[in-house]
Amino acid sequence: MQYDKSFKEEALKLSDEIGVKAPAAQLGIPYYTLSGWRNNRKKYGADLYCGSGHKQMSADPVEQRIRELEKENAELKHANEILQEALGFFAQRRKK
Template sequence: MQYDKSFKDEAVKLSDEIGVKAAAAQLGIPYYTLSGWRNNRKKYGNDYLCGSGHKRMSAKPSEQRILELEKENAELKHANEILQEALGFFAQRRKK
């Protein structure tokens, strides 16, 4: 079953107040599901509810910077490929 972010956040807050087992029983969700959300919060901080299919950003600034640079590098490689293809096209056209 899919749960939205606000439900997950409120469930984790409730589990902080009354305990994981009690909160899971009160909300009608499996204990291990709520426990997993709490473990993710402990591991990733505020970004523990990134959502399905989304890449979770690291809490460390150095790791975030590396990810930004990798993304920029990929964009520049793609732009370089486009420019090389254009150069080949114009060079071929000039020979005619």
């Protein structure tokens, strides 16, 4: 389920005042969801989430480039693993 930004902010304020369990029960949301919002706020700050709850993308071109390179790096590592497995397979066939 998606929660808007104002709902999250109010839930977080309430959880700051009286803890996590009671507000989660009062608002009808899972305890772990509210706990996760609190952890994200602590880790990333209060303005991390837009209304849909998705992480806002930074306008900083350096951060965008870093994300692109991290994604490309992960894809290349995966391709490398596949090639290494294939090399091992063909090396075994050749020995026979």
